[in-house]
Amino acid sequence: MDIAKDARFASTKLKILSADERSNALLAVRDALAANKDAILEANKLDLDAARQADLPSSLIKRLDLTSPGKYDAMLQGIADVAALDDPVGKVSLRTTLDDGLELQRVSCPIGVILVIFEARPEVIANITALALKSGNAAILKGGKESLNSFTAIADAVTSALAATKIPASAIQLVATRADVASLLDQTDYIDLVIPRGSNKLVSDIKNSTRIPVLGHADGICSAFVNADADPEMAAKIVVDAKTNYPAGCNAIEQLLVHKDAVKTVLPTIASSLADAGVVIKATPELFEALKDIVPENLLKHSEEGDFDCEFLNFTIATTTVGSVEAAIEHINAHSSKHTDVIITASESDAQRFLNGIDSASVFWNASSRFADGFRFGFGAEVGISTSKIHSRGPVGLEGLVIYQYQLKGSGQVAGSYIGAGGSKAFKHIQH
C-alpha cells in the first residue's frame, strides 16, 4: 500500500504551487460538487435508507443527511470561504541579517501530509479538502462506513475536478477500511499529523494507537469557578449557558466550583436557574445541605467518586466549594482536560491570576465557555479543537496546518570563517 508514500510525494509538488493555483483548485472542487449535486444526493439517499433500516440513532442520521435545507449550499459556500482566506503559506515571521549578504528568514510552509479520520458527516470531505489544499498539504481521508456511498460520490467529484488543475492526483486520497487506517497510523515517516474528528472514543483510540502527532481533543471537561464577589445574575446566566446551550459540545461545562463565601450569596441564584433549566446538580455533602431547600428533590443528587473527572455531556453538573482562587486553580489544573475554563468575578486581579494560572487552551473571564469555537473566535475556518500542549491549542484555524522553515540566502559564506567554528569573523545578527 503506497497511499502514504504517494501522499508524501504529492506534498512535495503541492509545496511549490502558488497561492492562486491552490485557491483556484478549491473553486474547481466547489463547482464540481455543485454540478454533481443530484448524483451525490442520490448516493446520500442510499446511506440514509440503510441507516434507517439499521435503526441507527436519529442524531447519526441527522449528521449523515446532506438533503436538509441549506446544508449542501453551506458546504459549497464553506469551500469558497476557505478559498477567499489569506494565504497561510509564505508568511515571514522572522528576518535576521546574520552577516553582510547572509539573510535568514523564517517562512511559513505546509506541514506535509495529514491523515483525517471522521465519522458520519459526509460534508467533512469537502471541508477538509479545502483546508488541506489551501494550506498546501496532502490529505488522506477516512470516512465512517455509514456514509460510504455519499463519501464515494463526493470523492469522485473532487478527484475529477482536481485532475483538471495543477494539484497532483495523490494530494487527496480516500481510504475506506479500518485495516487501511491501522497501517497508515504506523507510517511515521510519511504522515506528519493525524486529525480525528468524531466521538471521544474515536479520538482516544487513535491517540493510543499511533506515534504520529494527533491534533484533537478526546475529552472536554470544562469548569466554571464562581468567586466570592461574583454578580449572582451574571454568574447564573453564564453557568446556565455554559451547561445547557449545547450539553453534548466539548466546550460545555461539567463542573461548577463555588468560593466558600459565595455559597449563601451567589450560589442560590445559580442553582435556581440551573433547576429552572432542568439541570441535575450533583453536590458535595456541604453543598447538598445548602441547596436542598432551593433545588427540587429530583434535580439534586449527592456527588459520587469520579464526578470531577467525568464528561457528563448531558444536563448534569458536579459542584463543590473551594476556599480561594488558588484552590480553584489547583482543582481545575488537576481535573480539567485542558480545554476551556471560566472564572466569574468582579475582581480584575483575581481574574488575571486565574487566567494566567490555569493550564488550559482557553481561559475566560465573565463569559461562557461556549465561546471556545473557531467561528466565534473569528478564525474563518476551523480545523478542529486541540487539547495538545504543543503546536496548536484551542480552536485551530488554518494556522494549525502550517509550520515554518528557515530559509538562508548567502553569497558563498562558510561557517569556518566565523568565531566558534574555527574563524575570527563575528556575526552581525541584525533583526528586522
Next chain:
Amino acid sequence: MDIAKDARFASTKLKILSADERSNALLAVRDALAANKDAILEANKLDLDAARQADLPSSLIKRLDLTSPGKYDAMLQGIADVAALDDPVGKVSLRTTLDDGLELQRVSCPIGVILVIFEARPEVIANITALALKSGNAAILKGGKESLNSFTAIADAVTSALAATKIPASAIQLVATRADVASLLDQTDYIDLVIPRGSNKLVSDIKNSTRIPVLGHADGICSAFVNADADPEMAAKIVVDAKTNYPAGCNAIEQLLVHKDAVKTVLPTIASSLADAGVVIKATPELFEALKDIVPENLLKHSEEGDFDCEFLNFTIATTTVGSVEAAIEHINAHSSKHTDVIITASESDAQRFLNGIDSASVFWNASSRFADGFRFGFGAEVGISTSKIHSRGPVGLEGLVIYQYQLKGSGQVAGSYIGAGGSKAFKHIQH
C-alpha cells in the same frame, strides 16, 4: 513515584510567577554554582577518574570534563545570558474584539513539564535549568551515569539556590536511573515534552518508547545540490566547509548531488578540494569514471546500497548526479532527515524553487549547512535542533518551550445570545 505529578503541580505555580521572579532565580542559581565551584569540580574529578579507569573514549572524557579552560565560566555566563533574554511568556500574538466588551487575546505561556534526557555533558543541567525556568516550565532531568557525581553536585547547588527563591521545590527534579526514565515516558498526563540531548541512538530509542511529543533529531542526513550554473570556487568552499568543519555535527552534509551539466565544469574543482581535505568520495558508476583522474585512488570509492540514507559522521561523502532542480528536490525529500539542505546556484529562481520545494527545517542558498545552529541564527540560547514537522523546527530557541492560550475577557456574555447558538446577535470580529 510522584516525580511527574509533583512537576505538574510545580508548573502550575511557575505559571503565575513574574518575569523578574523567574530571571532572579536564574541569577541565584548562577551565584550558587560560582560559590560551589570547588566542590563541583571535585565531584567532576571523581567522574573523570572513573571514566579514565574504565578506558572510556577520549571524546566522552572531553565532554565530561568541567575543568578545561573557560568551560565553567562559560556555563555561568550562559545562565546570565538566558536571564537577560526577553521574557518569552505573556507575549500577545492575536487580539480580536469579538463583540463590545468581549476581548480575545492569544498569549504565550509555558508548555508545562519537560523531561530532558542527556548523556555525558554535566553542564547541560545548568543550561536546561536556565531555559526551563526562564520560560516558566518545570523540568525533570536525567543525566548520564558517567557524570553522576558532577551532576549530583551541580543539582545540590541548584536545589539549595532555588529554595531561597519563589520557585517551587519540585520545579527542577533530577532522576538517576533508567527505570525512572522508562516510567516517566509513560506519563502522558503529566509530561508535555521530552527533549533528548545526545547520540542518535538515545534520540531514536526515546522516540520509539513514548507517546509524549519529542523535540530533537535522531539523524542529520543533510545534502548539498550543485546546480549546472554554480561557481566552482564557491561550490568547493561551501561543500568542503559543510563536510569537514565538524563532520560529527548533525548539520554536516553527507550527500553531494551534482547537476549532470556540472559534472565536467564544476565537480572537478569540488572533488579536488574534498580530496585535499582528505574526504573519501563514494561515487555512482558514471561519477566514478569522471573522477578517477582527479581524485587519488585511496579517496575514491564506489557507492553502495544505503549510502544515500546514511549519516557517515566522518570524512566520507556520497555523490550522485541529477538531471534538474526538480530531480534534486525529489531525491532530497525522499532521502534527507528533514534537517538542512543546501543549493549552490547562480540562479535566484532555481534557488527559490529549491528553498520552497525542500521539505526540511532549514534550506540554504549559497551558504554552508553548518550555519544551521541556534547561536549562528542569533537565538541567544538553544534548546536543541528539531526535525519534527510540528511545533518547532530547526534550531529551537526559548520559543520552543512556550505555547499560547486564548484569554477571553467578557462582561457576562453568553453564546446563546449569538447567531449559530440560538440567538440573533452577530459577532464584530475586529482584529487589532
